[in-house]
Structures are given as structure tokens and as C-alpha cells.
Amino acid sequence: MAEDPLILNPNGGMPRLLEIMRRLRDPETGCPWDIEQDFGTIAPYTIEEAYEVADAIEREAWDELKGELGDLLFQSVFHAQMASERGLFTFDEVADTMSDKMVARHPHVFGDENRDKSAEQQTRDWETVKAAERASKAQSGTLDGVALGLPALLRAVKLQKRAARVGFDWPDISQVVDKIVEEAGELAEAREKLTQTEVEEEFGDMLFVIANLARHLNIEPEAALRATNAKFTRRFEGVEAKLAERGKRPEDSDLAEMDALWDEVKIEEKQET
Numbered sequence: 001m002a003e004d005p006l007i008l009n010p011n012g013g014m015p016r017l018l019e020i021m022r023r024l025r026d027p028e029t030g031c032p033w034d035i036e037q038d039f040g041t042i043a044p045y046t047i048e049e050a051y052e053v054a055d056a057i058e059r060e061a062w063d064e065l066k067g068e069l070g071d072l073l074f075q076s077v078f079h080a081q082m083a084s085e086r087g088l089f090t091f092d093e094v095a096d097t098m099s100d101k102m103v104a105r106h107p108h109v110f111g112d113e114n115r116d117k118s119a120e121q122q123t124r125d126w127e128t129v130k131a132a133e134r135a136s137k138a139q140s141g142t143l144d145g146v147a148l149g150l151p152a153l154l155r156a157v158k159l160q161k162r163a164a165r166v167g168f169d170w171p172d173i174s175q176v177v178d179k180i181v182e183e184a185g186e187l188a189e190a191r192e193k194l195t196q197t198e199v200e201e202e203f204g205d206m207l208f209v210i211a212n213l214a215r216h217l218n219i220e221p222e223a224a225l226r227a228t229n230a231k232f233t234r235r236f237e238g239v240e241a242k243l244a245e246r247g248k249r250p251e252d253s254d255l256a257e258m259d260a261l262w263d264e265v266k267i268e269e270k271q272e273t
Contacts, residue, residue: 017074018091021081039082043149046075058226105129127165142166153221156211164215173216179209238265 006012006019024034049072056065080091105126107113117125142165146158163169170176183206191199214221239261243253250258 021077025081042078049075156208157215160212176213235265
């Protein structure tokens with residue numbers, strides 16, 4: 001098949017990407033792997049690419065962000081191509097749906113409403129519009145529409161926010177902290193008596209309350225945990241570097257030595273800041 005000039009055009013933009021995707025899925029001349037995929041097999045890659053974007057932003061790797069955003073965009077193109085093949089919708093319809101949604105949700109920008117609002121008021125207005133959208137989809141329950149495929153920690157926060165809007169929430173943060181202490185104590189005391197399934201359930205209860213604490217503190221728990229993961233990685237690598245100076249690897253050391261080196265790394269970090 002002769003190459004389409006559009007595919008070879010380095011400045012072909014969105015039309016070029018859409019045509020490449022169409023060609024990849026061509027039943028006769030496309031890529032066997034791409035042809036075999038469906039929504040279910042591609043969904044995990046979509047989630048992974050979203051995390052790659054978040055990772056680049058977290059590391060402030062701006063030179064990588066363009067590529068990661070491209071990878072995420074390609075996932076949308078892939079899903080839209082499969083949908084188009086089934087006669088469900090096209091990529092243009094995806095874009096139009098998003099545009100319609102943004103216009104409807106921002107009447108203070110694209111309509112006649114006053115822009116002189118606080119961020120808090122805009123958030124309340126946003127939720128009112130989204131509630132109306134859910135109602136139009138026959139989603140009448142308070143928790144309807146919270147996606148099952150979200151990361152568990154993020155979904156916990158979203159569920160709690162929904163419940164809080166109808167008054168199902170602790171009014172004081174101290175009550176949340178007390179509940180965490182209670183859940184942790186119950187888990188510690190009963191772990192020897194519980195089955196593994198029951199231990200997991202109790203642990204899940206504790207994580208759910210911790211997510212609630214994050215919400216009360218206006219903390220995004222996924223971001224907080226990512227930052228802590230990065231901190232742990234940085235400090236443990238510091239421990240490994242100090243062991244290497246002694247001609248050792250972690251497996252040649254013990255907890256007491258590594259814990260002491262961990263404290264050294266922490267002190268050095270504070271001195272640097």
C-alpha cells in the first residue's frame with residue numbers, strides 16, 4: 001500500500017494521528033496486535049498512561065511530559081477508533097461531547113452568569129450541574145456515577161464527598177482521628193483471632209477512614225502517597241549509597257545499621273534545605 005502523505009507529514013497534527021490509528025486497525029493491512037485489541041484489553045494501558053503523566057508532573061520532568069501526554073492522547077484515539085468501527089461514536093463526537101460539557105459547566109465563562117465568584121462557590125455550582133447530569137442519566141442515588149474503575153483510594157474520597165453533601169459526615173476532624181485510632185486498635189488486638197479475609201476487611205475500614213481524614217485536611221491522598229513513595233525511594237537510595245561506601249550491599253547489612261544510616265540521610269536532607 002502506497003504511503004499516505006498525511007502519515008509522513010511531521011506536522012500533520014490530529015488528522016495524522018487519527019489516520020495512523022485507522023491504519024493500525026485495518027483488518028487487512030494493519031498491525032495484528034492492534035487489530036486483536038478491544039476496550040477491555042486497552043483499558044489497563046489507558047490507566048497506566050494516566051499515571052505516567054502524573055509521574056512526569058510529579059518529577060517536574062517537563063521534557064518528558066509532551067511524550068506522556070501524547071501516549072495518553074493515543075489511548076483516547078484507540079478507544080474512539082474501536083468505537084467507530086462498532087458504529088458507536090467517533091473521535092470528533094468525543095471532542096464535541098467534551099466541549100458541550102465544558103460550556104454547560106462554565107456558564108460564568110460562556111454564558112450570562114457573573115464571573116465574580118469564589119472558588120468555593122464555583123465548586124458548588126459545578127456539583128449542581130453534575131448532579132443534574134446524573135439525574136438526566138437516571139442516576140438518582142447519592143453515590144451513583146462514581147466510577148468503579150478508579151484507584152481505590154481516590155474512589156474512597158469521591159464516595160465520602162458525595163455522602164458528605166447530604167450530611168453523612170463527621171462534623172469535626174477530631175472524630176475522624178478518634179475513629180482511626182479505634183480501627184487501628186481493633187485490628188491490632190484482633191489480628192490473632194481473625195481470618196485473613198476479616199483482617200483485610202478491618203484493614204480496608206482503616207484505610208477508608210484515613211482517606212476521610214485526608215479529605216477533611218484538604219489533602220489529595222494519592223498525591224500525598226506518591227510524594228511519600230518518592231521520599232522513601234530517595235532516602236533508601238541514600239542508605240544504599242552509604243553502604244556502598246563501606247563496601248556493602250543492603251543484604252550484607254542489618255536493620256540497626258541501615259536504620260542509623262537512614263537517620264543520617266534524613267539529617268543531611270534537612271541540612272540541604
